[in-house]
Amino acid sequence: DTGVSQNPRHKITKRGQNVTFRCDPISEHNRLYWYRQTLGQGPEFLTYFQNEAQLEKSRLLSDRFSAERPKGSFSTLEIQRTEQGDSAMYLCASSSPGHYYEQYFGPGTRLTVT
Amino acid sequence: QKEVEQNSGPLSVPEGAIASLNCTYSDRGSQSFFWYRQYSGKSPELIMFIYSNGDKEDGRFTAQLNKASQYVSLLIRDSQPSDSATYLCAVNYGGSQGNLIFGKGTKLSVKP
Numbered sequence: 001d002t003g004v005s006q007n008p009r010h011k012i013t014k015r016g017q018n019v020t021f022r023c024d025p026i027s028e029h030n031r032l033y034w035y036r037q038t039l040g041q042g043p044e045f046l047t048y049f050q051n052e053a054q055l056e057k058s059r060l061l062s063d064r065f066s067a068e069r070p071k072g073s074f075s076t077l078e079i080q081r082t083e084q085g086d087s088a089m090y091l092c093a094s095s096s097p098g099h100y101y102e103q104y105f106g107p108g109t110r111l112t113v114t
Numbered sequence: 115q116k117e118v119e120q121n122s123g124p125l126s127v128p129e130g131a132i133a134s135l136n137c138t139y140s141d142r143g144s145q146s147f148f149w150y151r152q153y154s155g156k157s158p159e160l161i162m163f164i165y166s167n168g169d170k171e172d173g174r175f176t177a178q179l180n181k182a183s184q185y186v187s188l189l190i191r192d193s194q195p196s197d198s199a200t201y202l203c204a205v206n207y208g209g210s211q212g213n214l215i216f217g218k219g220t221k222l223s224v225k226p
């Protein structure tokens with residue numbers, strides 16, 4: 001399968017713990033995006049990378065959130081000191097050069113903070 | 115505030131009918147428009163995109179764009195029960211090179 005993959009698919013954590021999610025984009029795609037989706041809402045943009053450079057971050061991305069894409073391939077999203085309001089589906093998407101807005105999503109990581 | 119508005123539905127149509135889904139957007143700088151289908155518990159799937167005014171057809175799907183009215187729609191012909199899902203409209207944010215703004219989605223139910 002050559003689609004976007006995300007791990008883990010589900011994560012349950014206690015408030016105050018740190019969590020890290022991984023995204024592997026489609027191999028020829030140089031852009032990688034992180035979105036967050038809560039029930040009844042559309043995805044909300046968090047940040048995106050072109051190769052290893054983080055080019056844009058949403059104001060939704062508080063200082064407890066950090067994302068990396070060290071070698072321009074996979075990316076990680078870390079949430080420190082999780083809060084119950086962080087419970088959501090975290091979606092990763094990727095796109096190819098020249099087709100940046102045609103974004104293809106992975107299956108998502110569902111985070112539950114108890 | 116950049117916004118994308120959709121009727122949340124549910125929109126119910128009988129099998130074989132045409133389903134019409136609508137979306138309006140606030141940013142006149144937007145140039146790219148997308149429709150995603152999302153089944154319950156799954157991630158969004160890109161099904162159509164349109165960049166120019168007018169119609170774009172792909173199989174049973176037709177996307178329509180009117181930039182003057184800031185309006186984009188999706189028509190699904192010969193609707194099938196398998197089309198039952200939430201349809202998300204997404205628009206690029208004119209001040210960004212990567213940010214898509216999504217509506218809340220319209221839930222479509224196709225009754226056999």
